[in-house]
């Protein structure tokens with residue numbers, strides 16, 4: 001008898017956890033992702049601020065699953081799902097809408113950034129979700145210093161050296177702290193006409209405090225730490241406009257050439273593919289076994305799923321996605337093997353952390369609330385542990401130790417397209433005819 005086929009869409013935190021948990025299942029597992037790598041998003045800000053290189057936070061999915069004989073990895077973008085025919089449609093470089101049939105489907109397609117209805121902001125304030133986003137942000141930040149150094153009119157330095165971060169959640173706070181350390185340590189003595197340490201870093205959020213998902217005491221500690229690092233924290237006001245000249249907030253213009261969006265997220269279009277009930281944000285409302293109502297063979301997990309526990313929606317964090325991935329795999333495995341089905345999904349919250357500059361983090365786990373160097377060491381250990389491979393763990397550990405001691409960063413490169421553009425025919429000098 002042919003083995004059942006389990007198709008997983010998305011090789012991020014949730015999808016990869018599911019794929020690994022299905023490694024010994026007597027089934028054919030197919031993992032489809034539009035990227036060839038699994039990305040450790042919590043460290044994206046370190047690529048954007050030049051601490052780490054892109055290859056230190058991402059690993060080819062094919063490499064991670066290479067020993068898993070029952071699993072095939074397909075590079076392609078899923079564009080639709082046909083629930084009745086039980087197949088997904090995948091497009092890649094040269095083929096569109098290729099159907100892949102499934103017996104069980106796990107959708108783990110994550111989320112993207114949301115501009116809360118102001119998509120026009122995207123042009124001036126890029127978000128950070130992929131490796132390409134982080135490299136583009138790094139280019140933008142480093143380019144601003146280069147432009148300012150090249151600019152002879154000092155009155156133009158101000159907006160080039162003003163960096164605005166929109167959103168005071170973990171990404172905004174971590175990014176602001178890392179940027180402050182970059183300008184005040186790494187770049188300090190590299191320029192002649194400008195003083196990088198004079199850069200203005202502004203963090204804007206409409207909430208009354210940063211890190212709203214943390215206890216108030218920890219939000220306060222994070223804000224104080226940011227201010228100590230020289231970050232201007234502006235709370236209680238939304239950003240009403242973002243354009244080429246900066247942002248407008250609370251009726252005031254902040255002139256800036258570098259605005260970075262670290263605010264909301266929106267789920268993948270999985271709800272639209274499935275044509276099922278979603279929450280206000282567009283996340284698929286799943287049942288307590290993570291399946292879609294009426295379709296016990298379709299599981300939706302991670303950032304693209306909506307599930308409430310104790311009257312509150314589960315947060316869009318890596319732990320939720322991984323635990324859901326493992327659970328979905330367990331349910332499918334029990335059905336394939338004909339063993340007893342596990343109980344309903346229940347999230348085990350191990351806690352949450354955010355780092356604020358060098359050697360300082362805030363940590364909240366059960367009744368423990370801590371901030372400072374000890375919390376930072378815990379943050380570092382946990383993040384190292386969750387990197388996909390041992391080689392990444394070693395590389396990142398060594399880079400962090402080097403950066404901590406010397407202040408130097410791993411990847412201060414501006415990588416532009418023009419470097420590899422072919423020379424136009426008209427610009428090529430005519431070749432002399434070969435000597436007879």
Ligand SMILES: Cc1cc2nc3c(=O)[nH]c(=O)nc-3n(C[C@H](O)[C@H](O)[C@H](O)COP(=O)(O)OP(=O)(O)OC[C@H]3O[C@@H](n4cnc5c(N)ncnc54)[C@H](O)[C@@H]3O)c2cc1C
Pocket residue numbers: 009010011012013014015032033034035037038039041042043044045076077078079108109110111128129170171268301302303304316317318319321353
């Ligand atoms: C900058 C940043 C910092 C974060 N920091 C933290 C943190 O410190 N701690 C924490 O717990 N969480 C953090 N998160 C959140 C965490 O990364 C997410 O909750 C987690 O990644 C969700 O896992 P997922 O499997 O649902 O989606 P993802 O991990 O995003 O994976 C989705 C996968 O699906 C693929 N995909 C998407 N659409 C398609 C398609 N149509 N076809 C094929 N493939 C597709 C993507 O390429 C990706 O590989 C952070 C997120 C960001 C963006």
